[in-house]
Amino acid sequence: MSTSTTSAPPPDTxxxxxxxxxxSPLPVVRRGxxxxxxxxxxxxxxxxxxxxxxxxFRYLPMLxxxxxxxxxxxxxxxxGEQWVGLRYVRMFLTDPTFWxxxxxxxxxxxxxxxxxxxxPLVLALLLNEVRRRSLRRFVQSVxxxxxxxxxxxxxxxxxxxxxxxxPVNHALGLLGHDPVRFIxxxxxxxxxxxxxxxxxxxxxxxxLYLAALTTIDEDLYEAARIDGASRWRQxxxxxxxxxxxxMITLLILNIGTFMAVGFEKxxxxxxxxxxxxxxVVSTYLYRAGxxxxxxxxxxxxxxxxxxxxxxxxxxxxxxxxxTVGTSLW
Numbered sequence: 001m002s003t004s005t006t007s008a009p010p011p012d013t014x015x016x017x018x019x020x021x022x023x024s025p026l027p028v029v030r031r032g033x034x035x036x037x038x039x040x041x042x043x044x045x046x047x048x049x050x051x052x053x054x055x056x057f058r059y060l061p062m063l064x065x066x067x068x069x070x071x072x073x074x075x076x077x078x079x080g081e082q083w084v085g086l087r088y089v090r091m092f093l094t095d096p097t098f099w100x101x102x103x104x105x106x107x108x109x110x111x112x113x114x115x116x117x118x119x120p121l122v123l124a125l126l127l128n129e130v131r132r133r134s135l136r137r138f139v140q141s142v143x144x145x146x147x148x149x150x151x152x153x154x155x156x157x158x159x160x161x162x163x164x165x166x167p168v169n170h171a172l173g174l175l176g177h178d179p180v181r182f183i184x185x186x187x188x189x190x191x192x193x194x195x196x197x198x199x200x201x202x203x204x205x206x207x208l209y210l211a212a213l214t215t216i217d218e219d220l221y222e223a224a225r226i227d228g229a230s231r232w233r234q235x236x237x238x239x240x241x242x243x244x245x246x247m248i249t250l251l252i253l254n255i256g257t258f259m260a261v262g263f264e265k266x267x268x269x270x271x272x273x274x275x276x277x278x279x280v281v282s283t284y285l286y287r288a289g290x291x292x293x294x295x296x297x298x299x300x301x302x303x304x305x306x307x308x309x310x311x312x313x314x315x316x317x318x319x320x321x322x323t324v325g326t327s328l329w
Contacts, residue, residue, distance in 0.1 A: 068300035074293060088300035098301065101284040104277055108266075109258040111194045117254050119198060120205025121247065125235060127206065128213050140210075143203025155268035158196045159183060183269075186277040193269060193278075197262070208250065209243060216242035248326040256313030259305050281305050 037044060063079075068088060070080025092098045123143065130136040146154065162168055162182035169179040182188045216239065224234045240247075263282035270278035281301065289298025321327035 065299060065303050067296050068303045070296065072296045072299075074295070080296065084296075088297045089304070091297060092301050092304070098284065100276070101279045101281050105259055105261055105280040105282075107277075108190060108193060108261045108280060111190060112197055112261065113254055113258060115194055116197050116201055116205075117251060119202045121209055123202060124206040124209035124213065125239065127210065128239070129231075140203070140206070144207065145203070146200045147204035149200070151262070151264045152268060154196060154200050155265055158192065158269065162192060183271070184273045186274045189270065189274045189278040193266065196265065196269075205250075208246060212243040212246040213239065244324065245326045248320050248324060249328060252313060252316045252320060252328055255316040256309055258312055259309045 067080045069083065069085060071082045071084050072080045127136050127139060130139070149157075160166055164179050164181060168182070172178075172180065180188070182192055220238045220242070221234055224238055229237065259281065261280045261282065263280075263286070266278060266280055266283055267286065270283065282305075285298045285301055288294045288301070317327045317329065
């Protein structure tokens with residue numbers, strides 16, 4: 001009598017589904033914006049005031065640019081009385097005074113960018129080399145303290161220091177020099193303005209670079225020292241590449257404000273004697289728009305200045321993205 005036996009199939013012929021038990025698919029959790037708002041409404045509420053600020057003081061005033069193409073009269077329609085097209089644009093393009101203040105703006109903006117942008121970086125690198133923490137904190141406190149002073153106070157200190165009978169001319173008199181009229185001579189205005197900007201902003205700018213320096217890995221410095229790199233080589237090959245994104249971001253922002261030379265400080269420091277070198281687009285707009293009631297003409301110049309600033313920041317951002325791979329957007 002024979003007994004039939006059933007042999008198991010070879011391993012390679014078994015059903016794969018029999019090896020791994022089937023699992024029910026996990027439900028996909030879709031979190032909508034309503035659920036995210038109910039969960040994190042405290043965080044979202046922090047953005048309400050900044051958004052309102054930009055909406056009220058940045059975006060809504062853009063509607064007023066329409067008066068650059070309309071004739072505006074005080075007391076009339078807020079959007080102008082009559083469409084005049086490019087009349088005010090042609091007026092400032094053919095105005096020799098406008099081109100003089102435009103050149104002054106380029107000079108002051110270029111000098112400010114040339115001196116005020118790299119000096120905070122240099123100061124941050126020097127402070128990073130200081131090993132005594134107490135000395136570093138003291139220099140930091142002294143250097144960025146002027147940032148908390150009002151522009152009116154900074155301008156007042158500058159005028160008092162550089163007055164004909166001020167401390168600077170008094171020191172020059174002790175050295176046998178005649179008093180110099182720093183405030184009245186047009187040739188000295190750019191030096192005075194840029195010097196006051198350096199004194200007020202250089203220390204504060206170092207904070208951003210010092211914060212970026214803390215993100216650099218110390219192992220990179222250790223590897224550079226093992227390879228025999230000097231301190232200057234470490235700064236060039238480790239420190240500067242490590243803070244390059246911060247440098248590029250600040251450079252793009254400074255280029256974007258190239259045309260917006262400080263209106264308040266220039267207005268407080270200049271006088272009719274220094275108009276040939278001190279009068280910039282913003283102060284010219286103030287005199288043309290507020291003092292002379294030429295609001296449409298001032299709006300046309302302001303729109304022209306804003307377009308130049310937009311082109312500069314977009315060009316700098318695109319150039320930075322293509323050359324170093326870092327950009328704002």
